[in-house]
Each structure stands twice: as structure tokens, then as C-alpha cells.
Amino acid sequence: MDVLYFAWVRERIGLPKERVETNAATVSDLVAELSAREDRYAAAFADVSALRVALDQELSDFDASLTGVREVAFFPPMTGG
Amino acid sequence: MDVLYFAWVRERIGLPKERVETNAATVSDLVAELSAREDRYAAAFADVSALRVALDQELSDFDASLTGVREVAFFPPMTGG
Amino acid sequence: MRVVVQEDAFDLGAEANAFAAADDTNGAIVTFTGVVRDLATGNLDVMEIEHYPGMTERALTKIAEEAMVRWSLGDVLVIHRHGRLVPGDRIMMVATAAPHRKDAFEAAEFLMDYLKSRAPFWKKEITGAGADWVAAKDEDEDALTRW
């Protein structure tokens, strides 16, 4: 699936988008898998309460299932307007 | 003093403004005095709860004193905006 | 702060741009524009707006000053027309500029609520069937209790 990062999550991880092959069942599983991979992921995901996640461009939750999802995005709380 | 009429009060009384010589102490006294004068005044002032009054261009009450007042205006509730 | 009472049409866009151009300390700009609505029957020919010259300017200025005192505002604009208007014409506008959006919104609603019931304007609707003065609505008077 495609994993996208925005704002300081993008800066901390060092890239805006990547293709991830995973069997993670939920968003939290994916976060754990990425965090175990490299320090920069662990740093970005250290406090998930400070993060938001979107599945296929809809806001979702960290315990949501990834079944059938093609695009996951992680970012901080929005600050538009 | 100058007495002004607006909207349907003006139409009912038949003039926008007149000079009135009076010793009326309050707005209510002035209303009674005008109403006694002619039917068209009595008709316009029949229900003062449907009217508003301004003294020297400030909204006021029917029991307000007319001492020192130069301009009295009678009109229905406003409908601006 | 600017209060304008005029018979002529005003340009909403030009007024909004000029109002918003003022500075970069007010992050929030709200405008409200009132438009002459046609009647439910769709046969309004003319909306005539009478006012009380002198008192109108005083009342609007007082309301605008009150808004500046109650909310943290950078600027306030009030424009109100009188005379003969037709459906689709813009009757009036208010604009508020504030550092924060809550102040800009609340102040604009306050201005509208007070302007409706405390500024000396009276509307008359003229149709083929005759002319009728618009009656004040209880809900407009009730709206003032919010402030």
C-alpha cells in the first residue's frame, strides 16, 4: 500500500510517500512495524496521540482495519483556515 | 417643538413633520393632546404599544419627560437590515 | 470605523476588498450583506426604505461603537441604503475585522441584530396589489436578548 506523510511527520521520516509491503491488520500494527524499522520512524510515531491517520483519504482511527485499504496517510492535527 | 412621523404613522397623520406648541410634560401627555386634536391623530396613536418614540434622535419611552426636548419622533418598530 | 447611509448602490466586492486591505493584524474578516428578497408570491416590484436622517447615522454609529467596545476588533464597516430598491438589490452590509474569528463573527451578528431593531429604517413592499409596510418580527426583538 501507499503510505503518505505530511507536515512534521514527513520532515521527521524524511520522505512524503513510500510503497510499503505489509501484512499489518490495523493502523496500530503498521505503526509498530514501521517504528521497528528505523529510528526516524520510531521518532515520528513516538506519540501517536499527537498524530492523525487517514485511510483512503478519510479520517480514521489507529485501531481501524487495513483490509482493502490502498492509501494510508499520517499527519499532525490539521491547522487550516 | 418639532414633531416627526415616519412610515405608517406619517401616512396616517398625513404629514412628515410639524411644529407643535405644547406644555405637555411627558410623551404620553403629548400623545393625549394630539389624539384629542383630530381623528387622524387618534387613529395613529390608538395603540401606543405598536409605536416607538425618539427624543432628540435617541430612542426613549412614553413616560419620558419632554423638558428641554426639541425634537420628538413617532414611528412603528424598525425593520432595517 | 465607517458608517455610511446612502441612496446609491454600493459595490459589495469593492467594499470588501477595501475593508480587508487595511492591515495584517486582523486574521479574520466577516461580511454580511442583505439582499432584497422577492416575496413568496414572487411579485415584489419595489422595496421602499424610509429612514430618519440624522438619527439613522447616530444610531448606526452608536451600534458600531458598542461592537468595538464589546469585542476585540480592528475595524467595523456599516453601509445601509434607503429609497427605492428592487429584488436582487443589495440593501446593506456590515463588515468586521478581528484578530480572531469568534470576535469577527459575533460582532457581525450583534451589528445585524441591533441594526434590525434599533436603527430607524422602515421597509415598504410594493406589489401590483398595493403597498404594505413590513411588520417587525418578534424574533428580531428577541434576538437582542442574546447580547
Added chain:
Amino acid sequence: MRVVVQEDAFDLGAEANAFAAADDTNGAIVTFTGVVRDLATGNLDVMEIEHYPGMTERALTKIAEEAMVRWSLGDVLVIHRHGRLVPGDRIMMVATAAPHRKDAFEAAEFLMDYLKSRAPFWKKEITGAGADWVAAKDEDEDALTRW
């Protein structure tokens, strides 16, 4: 209903005039415009706005549709910029048209509250001292409980 996400500047006045020109059934038109404010220190050079192409349009459309369902509205407009802006630049605007002013005001506030916390935009402030992502405010999240 129109939702626009663009890098280019927009003309508030032209947009307001075009939006208000639509018809004579909506007596009330409200606009909100967000302007890049300078910092308290007065040294903001650039405000960079990042967004999530695709999701941004979906989120704004969903919020605008929700407003059309909740209030009696004739029309809704949302414009939001992204990219590099400087103090005084207009970031975004919303506009609502309704038969009654209460609907127009409430819907505009609703649009702003949701757009602030539910549309994927992120602001970064760049000064001579460096760059900082703007933190979301608890009060913006709290504002949603009103609706």
C-alpha cells in the same frame, strides 16, 4: 456549491460579488476571509501551507455538503490556498447564502470550525530565526462540540 483548492491568489471582492449575484431568493449573504497575520513579534516572513491533494477536496466538499444539509442554504462557496503566503495575503474564504441571516451566519461558522480541524492543511511559519509548524489549538477542536 463550489469548492476550490488553489495555489494562486483569489480576488475576495470578485468572488463575493459573483457569489451574491446568483439570485433574489437569498436575503442573507455571509463571507468569512482568513488573512495571514503577522506574529506578535512582527517578524513573519512566509507562511507555508501544505495540504493533502485529493483528500483536501474531498474533505472540503463533505463539510460544504454537510452545511447544505443542516441549514436552509441557497449556496456555499469554499476557497482555500496552499503554498507560500506572506502577511496580509488572503488564505481562504467561505461564503454562505440563505433566505435568513441566522442560517447564513451559523453555516459560515460551522464551515470555519470544521475546515480548521478536519480539512488536511498544515501551516508552517518561517521567520529569520527558523521555521515552525503551527500547533493545533485545543479551542479549535473544542469548537466542533458546538455542532
